[in-house]
């Protein structure tokens with residue numbers, strides 16, 4: 058999408074004239090078929106963690122999308138094995154060369170800033186069929202721009218997926234409110250492998266447009282021009298596992314949020330778009 062495209066998309070959105078993406082259609086059918094093949098509860102975050110990878114591979118195969126780009130894959134990308142086993146060509150993106158340096162020799166990489174200006178990178182324009190990300194969008198200062206870049210990276214018919222934590226789940230509200238250093242210190246103390254030298258470092262989080270509200274997400278995504286959008290909301294987490302009683306009470310509360318489809322308090326969301 059060129060600068061003029063961005064401007065006209067924003068104008069259309071302001072004027073309320075942006076075309077709406079479809080909520081039903083081939084993408085919705087493929088997602089529903091995958092959910093039907095997997096055990097539930099489909100509202101629980103555990104389902105999203107367990108099936109995010111297989112869902113992406115299922116969509117790549119359903120829509121015949123051979124070139125997979127993992128956005129913000131870092132040192133521990135999800136698709137190196139599963140993507141290759143499915144016959145996909147897998148490329149790992151990250152902004153940080155230090156993260157990419159941890160990857161096995163020979164891994165295809167594409168280093169760029171997902172919220173950067175990609176107009177100077179014609180090699181990336183419509184270069185991929187499926188762009189997937191896990192726990193990356195909450196670290197981006199400008200998520201609408203990231204989605205515009207996803208649109209730019211994908212060939213027509215391509216699929217973009219983002220799996221991210223959402224506001225206003227309390228652990229992420231707390232993380233957003235605390236200064237980065239304090240939040241990092243707490244996580245490092247609770248989970249030693251997340252220290253700077255550990256295998257799973259903590260990155261500062263912004264939570265820009267990280268919500269489970271379909272209405273809100275569509276307001277951002279529709280002007281970009283995706284033909285289909287699917288939003289899967291999830292509730293529940295295990296941060297309080299060490300606190301019996303409170304843990305069970307919170308699990309009950311999340312079950313109730315899910316039953317009421319309360320999007321204000323989702324814990325995670327999976328957003329899937331088709332260009």
Ligand SMILES: C[S@@+](CC[C@H](N)C(=O)[O-])C[C@H]1O[C@@H](n2cnc3c(N)ncnc32)[C@H](O)[C@@H]1O
Nearest residue numbers: 129130131133151152153170171172191192193
């Ligand atoms: C929490 S880690 C997640 C890594 C991996 N996706 C996973 O699930 O284990 C976030 C990753 O996003 C990368 N990242 C942050 N901002 C980025 C940007 N603007 N463009 C590309 N990658 C970015 C970080 O360097 C880091 O590797």
